[in-house]
Amino acid sequence: MSIRLEIFDDGRWADQVAGRWTSFMEECPAARLCLPTGDTPRPMYSRAAPSIDFGQAEIFLLDEFVLPAGDPARCDGVLRRDFLAKLETPPAIVHALDAHASDLDDECRRFEGLIDDAGLDLTILGLGGNGHLGLNEPGSAAESPTRVVRLAPATRVAAKDRYGSTTEPELGMTIGLRPILDSREVWLLVTGPNKTEILDRMLTDPIGPDLPASFLREHPSAVVLADRSAAG
Numbered sequence: 001m002s003i004r005l006e007i008f009d010d011g012r013w014a015d016q017v018a019g020r021w022t023s024f025m026e027e028c029p030a031a032r033l034c035l036p037t038g039d040t041p042r043p044m045y046s047r048a049a050p051s052i053d054f055g056q057a058e059i060f061l062l063d064e065f066v067l068p069a070g071d072p073a074r075c076d077g078v079l080r081r082d083f084l085a086k087l088e089t090p091p092a093i094v095h096a097l098d099a100h101a102s103d104l105d106d107e108c109r110r111f112e113g114l115i116d117d118a119g120l121d122l123t124i125l126g127l128g129g130n131g132h133l134g135l136n137e138p139g140s141a142a143e144s145p146t147r148v149v150r151l152a153p154a155t156r157v158a159a160k161d162r163y164g165s166t167t168e169p170e171l172g173m174t175i176g177l178r179p180i181l182d183s184r185e186v187w188l189l190v191t192g193p194n195k196t197e198i199l200d201r202m203l204t205d206p207i208g209p210d211l212p213a214s215f216l217r218e219h220p221s222a223v224v225l226a227d228r229s230a231a232g
């Protein structure tokens with residue numbers, strides 16, 4: 001099995017991906033969606049939010065940093081700002097991992113139970129510079145569940161330097177690779193020249209936990225949606 005790779009000119013990437021999302025939501029308005037945060041999806045969210053009706057959709061936020069509420073890197077706040085605040089009609093339900101739960105392991109099990117009720121119709125992901133998916137860092141097995149994770153050094157630095165966290169987080173919570181790989185459809189978004197090398201490795205390195213994104217090559221319905229800068 002080999003993963004599909006679609007490449008768009010940089011200036012057209014966001015429109016193309018938003019257009020694909022529009023078609024998906026027209027066919028499946030009550031979709032159960034797993035959505036990421038980060039720099040990559042932001043332009044897609046800006047295009048898609050005003051033009052797609054998400055009123056029947058159920059959304060699962062992919063991951064969360066264990067940081068104080070309101071920290072600029074918190075994924076719940078970023079999803080609200082980049083996407084939810086731009087919608088005319090709010091989605092039917094938005095689920096987010098609660099980084100303040102008294103027992104974070106229990107919270108991850110609760111969340112995975114919600115996903116498993118009916119699975120995910122579409123999971124949209126960014127590609128971490130170290131090959132992570134969500135916060136499934138290198139070393140994550142394909143069967144890994146939704147769980148608390150110790151963050152890789154590069155992820156901790158990115159939380160502070162790129163996403164503005166007040167302190168480097170040590171822990172995160174993430175939907176596991178198992179529910180991601182069980183999703184009926186997966187779109188991996190990859191943009192910008194700083195992702196060229198990891199995209200190449202993701203497509204050509206041996207499939208395995210050293211590079212969690214490589215597992216998508218075994219998914220029956222996954223596609224990489226890259227801009228020309230990332231495709232190199």
Ligand code: PGA
Nearest residue numbers: 038039040126127128129
């Ligand atoms: P980015 O993050 O979209 O901000 O590059 C992707 C990731 O680290 O998963």
